[in-house]
Amino acid sequence: MADVAISFVMRTPRMKGVNVVVLFNPALVAWIRRCFSQGYESQVIHVGVSSAMIDHDKTLEIESTDRLSSRLSPSTCSISVRCDSVVQIGKKAHAPSATVGRSASYHRSGKWAVKAKNGGKFPVHPKQKKEEEKKTACRYYPAEDIPQPLRRRNVNKPAKLKANYAPGTVLILLSGRFRGRRVVFLKQLEKSGLLLVTGPYKFNGVPLRRVNQAYCIGTSASVSLDGVNLDKFNDQYFEKVKASKPKNADGFFATDDAKKELSPERKADQKTVDTPIIAAMKKTEFLKPYVSSRFSLSKGQAPHTMTSPARARVVAC
Amino acid sequence: MGGCIPCDHIAHVSNESSALSAVVLELTREPGKVALVDGPSTSNPVKRQLMPLKRLSITPIKCTIPSGARSKTLEKAYKEAEVEKKWAESSWAKTIACKAAKAKLTDFDRFKVMVARKTRARVVNKAIKAMKK
Numbered sequence: 001m002a003d004v005a006i007s008f009v010m011r012t013p014r015m016k017g018v019n020v021v022v023l024f025n026p027a028l029v030a031w032i033r034r035c036f037s038q039g040y041e042s043q044v045i046h047v048g049v050s051s052a053m054i055d056h057d058k059t060l061e062i063e064s065t066d067r068l069s070s071r072l073s074p075s076t077c078s079i080s081v082r083c084d085s086v087v088q089i090g091k092k093a094h095a096p097s098a099t100v101g102r103s104a105s106y107h108r109s110g111k112w113a114v115k116a117k118n119g120g121k122f123p124v125h126p127k128q129k130k131e132e133e134k135k136t137a138c139r140y141y142p143a144e145d146i147p148q149p150l151r152r153r154n155v156n157k158p159a160k161l162k163a164n165y166a167p168g169t170v171l172i173l174l175s176g177r178f179r180g181r182r183v184v185f186l187k188q189l190e191k192s193g194l195l196l197v198t199g200p201y202k203f204n205g206v207p208l209r210r211v212n213q214a215y216c217i218g219t220s221a222s223v224s225l226d227g228v229n230l231d232k233f234n235d236q237y238f239e240k241v242k243a244s245k246p247k248n249a250d251g252f253f254a255t256d257d258a259k260k261e262l263s264p265e266r267k268a269d270q271k272t273v274d275t276p277i278i279a280a281m282k283k284t285e286f287l288k289p290y291v292s293s294r295f296s297l298s299k300g301q302a303p304h305t306m307t308s309p310a311r312a313r314v315v316a317c
Numbered sequence: 318m319g320g321c322i323p324c325d326h327i328a329h330v331s332n333e334s335s336a337l338s339a340v341v342l343e344l345t346r347e348p349g350k351v352a353l354v355d356g357p358s359t360s361n362p363v364k365r366q367l368m369p370l371k372r373l374s375i376t377p378i379k380c381t382i383p384s385g386a387r388s389k390t391l392e393k394a395y396k397e398a399e400v401e402k403k404w405a406e407s408s409w410a411k412t413i414a415c416k417a418a419k420a421k422l423t424d425f426d427r428f429k430v431m432v433a434r435k436t437r438a439r440v441v442n443k444a445i446k447a448m449k450k
Binding site for chain 1: 420424425428429
């Protein structure tokens with residue numbers, strides 16, 4: 001079955017201009033080429049000719065190689081594959097774009113029929129979702145053991161507020177810069193669960209600060225927080241402001257030498273919060289000096305004996 | 318316990334589970350070990366029961382009761398003798414009360430006590446200094 005035809009134009013003097021159409025199987029193209037390179041002295045080329053479009057005057061039916069063998073060599077002819085000379089065996093000869101070329105393949109594929117069915121366009125199907133590749137277990141273990149970190153199943157939730165901590169309670173700070181100070185508990189911050197606390201600053205130098213419950217002792221003393229607005233204080237308020245360093249050598253080696261000035265906003269907030277608290281504190285006697293002083297243990301005192309009255313046992317003598 | 322324990326004494330129950338209360342010793346069952354005890358006080362009544370003497374600390378307060386007296390008679394005698402009043406006046410009871418109060422102190426109370434002690438000390442020392450001159 002011939003799919004491809006190669007037409008030769010003879011250049012030999014005797015057959016010059018003669019159009020030789022060779023119809024053969026595409027698989028034989030390589031053979032032909034090989035023949036050409038060898039000169040195919042002894043090969044046989046079967047050549048067929050379609051009568052339809054070929055000018056009989058100028059074509060030559062070749063049936064054996066002998067006569068042409070020496071003729072059909074690269075030097076004697078040039079091979080050209082031309083659309084106009086492509087024919088199909090066994091089929092009605094029709095439009096020149098019969099077997100070779102883009103249009104031939106297109107026609108052959110039948111896409112024109114699909115288009116015709118769909119009104120001139122290719123039917124468009126909705127995109128199918130790619131099914132997630134199911135991860136099947138490897139049949140083989142990897143050669144190297146790569147240590148995999150264990151999964152963290154821990155979920156960090158803000159700590160639950162201790163039962164006896166109400167807004168206004170006086171707390172004793174146990175660690176950090178302000179250890180031993182007695183401070184007023186304002187509120188628990190939502191995101192982190194830390195406690196917002198203030199000295200008041202005037203009494204013991206503790207500013208509006210976040211403090212961890214674990215490092216506090218609650219006392220039974222408390223102050224009323226009427227008139228104190230704590231809405232603007234949240235975790236974001238206390239976030240550290242990162243100073244942007246220039247991204248060059250100077251910036252890299254620069255140290256934060258400049259003293260960190262407290263923003264006037266912070267100072268104003270401190271005052272706004274503290275004023276009503278101080279006023280409330282003045283109503284209870286000794287509360288101001290109590291908060292101004294530090295907590296400590298002296299000889300004979302033990303924390304486990306300093307429990308709340310509700311839990312205290314009466315000591316018999 | 319050395320010596321005889323008079324049967325009509327008031328003992329004060331000193332174990333932890335029950336409140337401090339005055340209780341009347343009635344009689345000793347097993348001599349020196351267990352006593353029949355009854356505490357008719359209104360604030361800290363002790364049910365009539367046997368109690369090991371180990372749990373009891375005897376006080377000098379007395380109320381005379383006939384031997385084998387039952388609860389009602391006992392109550393009468395108890396009130397007549399004004400046991401509770403005598404007990405409260407005693408320094409023993411006062412020290413107990415003191416210790417109890419100290420144990421109940423809150424941190425704020427402790428602070429106030431400290432301030433009070435300092436104030437007193439200042440006054441005292443000032444006076445002493447004045448006297449020394």
